[in-house]
Amino acid sequence: MMGEAMARDTSKEAVTPPPAAGMGDAALLKELVAHLRDNRTELREEWARRISDADLLTAMTPDEIFSEATAVYDNYVDALETGSVEALQAYARDLSERIIPRGVETHEVLGIVLLLRDVLARSLFEKYRADPDLLNRILDAYEPAANRIAVTVGVSFVQERERVIRQQQEAIRELSTPVLQVRERLLILPIIGVLDAQRARQLTEQLLQAIRANRAKVVVIDITGVPDIDSAVANHMVQLVKASRLMGASVIITGLSSDIARTLVTLGVDLTSMRTVGDLQGGIEEAERQLGYALPALEDLDDELD
Template sequence: MTTREDGAVTGSATTESAAARTTEEDDGLLPQLVAHLREHRTRLREEWVGRIHGAHLLQAMTASEMVAETTSVYDNYVEVLETGSVEELQHYARDLSERIIPRGVETHEVVGIVLLLRDVLARSLFEKYQGDMLVLNRVLDAYEPAANRIANTVAVSFVDERERVIRQQQDSIRELSTPVLPVRERLLILPIIGVLDRERARQLTEQLLTGIRTHRAKVVVVDITGVPDVDEAVANHLVQTVDASRLMGASVIITGLSPEIAQTLVTIGVDLSKMDTIGDLQGGLEEAERLLGFTVTRRGGAGGP
């Protein structure tokens, strides 16, 4: 009985010892793996670049840009394998995205090059450890989850950055398409060109109210000569914009209504008593100056004084 207990204890100790050795060996595999990838950095990076060219990726980059970016990506990739720091990887991925998005690099290209690098490095590890399948399996068990996490993090970071850039560009386009322009002290003009949908109408109102506050405007001329049509929702939004502007102390004059838009406003029953409308922009500016207390004097013909 004692012998069996001793045997059991001995067997248990042997198992624990073997497990500890395996853990120590596994812990030592990662530094070996990283050292191998750094030692063969030039060859592996060149092989990777060859695969990138073969897949027709990053064609928007010059040869020098390709060398710089692939070297940077390779070094950061290996560093993340070593440290496991996802935060550092996310920071690097954002920086990379900021550099390459303006060059026309697409999302599928970024995902593609990272997956190609993962495969090139995996093949290199297979060649190194193929003589010992047990060690190879442990190396791949350590490498594959980390490599997949890197690929996923880079892809998500790139998509997030690309969406941020697109939103920024859209905001810039909207600001350019609906500029709030100071004409003279306390007088603003807002020329609107193109389709006026709900989202643009909302953005227009925000810009207009901000402009009224910034320039301490008393009169605003909104010219919609370049707007082809408005629906009921947008028309009601214009009325709300007029009301909001009045609350901030500014009168709104709307100019340039087309016959079609005028008929639409009447048909859908917009409260026209809340809207001060003038036929054209020149007339609207003259009315605005009158409201501000300026005297509008018309000159004679070309031959007059």
């Protein structure tokens, strides 16, 4: 009763004539919005019930479903009334952001919006069934608006989901190529997972920046976690080593299994620029030796001078 009193209390409402044959779409929408507001409590409950009957939003508690359903319902009716989906869109994005981490799927979101559309349509049908002509015109006004709302919510959810996925991919990429400084002038780069061209490029750029930022002199790259190395990956590694050298840093590769080593030799990859040591521990020890200013070119120089 409260809802009815409030809805009828506006001055605009007061001058609206009762539904009649000559009524325009705007007046029809106003009429049906008033109906949906008047019956808010029971329609909302009906909708929440049908959501759980359909086994949708199982990741959420009944209380959560009810409270979100209330907000969606009110936004939905507002959108019908104003014809603007902006507020609903913002809410849908916000809702998506909250429920995506809970594992709510696209089909569930589309499912609940379509259920609401059906619950409301059915209620309109019940109310106007006695006057088929008016019912038709009410539904003509309702359906395009309802479909537009359904599309808006669905698209908002999917966009949000895509954004989250992109963000996660970015985070995984960053995580999977951490450049660690273990001691002054020494960086360790453990590579885990498959090394494709894009990742190899990113890794190289990241390492080169880190060499400058940390003034690194030796880099130990541990590839124990790389499952497979083909000639393309091996060439990326060779480029990584050469680019590091141009910046004055030497690279030690560790964790090269004998299987992979054999593969590389078979593939004819030129490994002469790479210094390899069995395991990470050995690599760090070798790096520490190098940090005592070992100079490979020295022997030649001495020969020349003598």
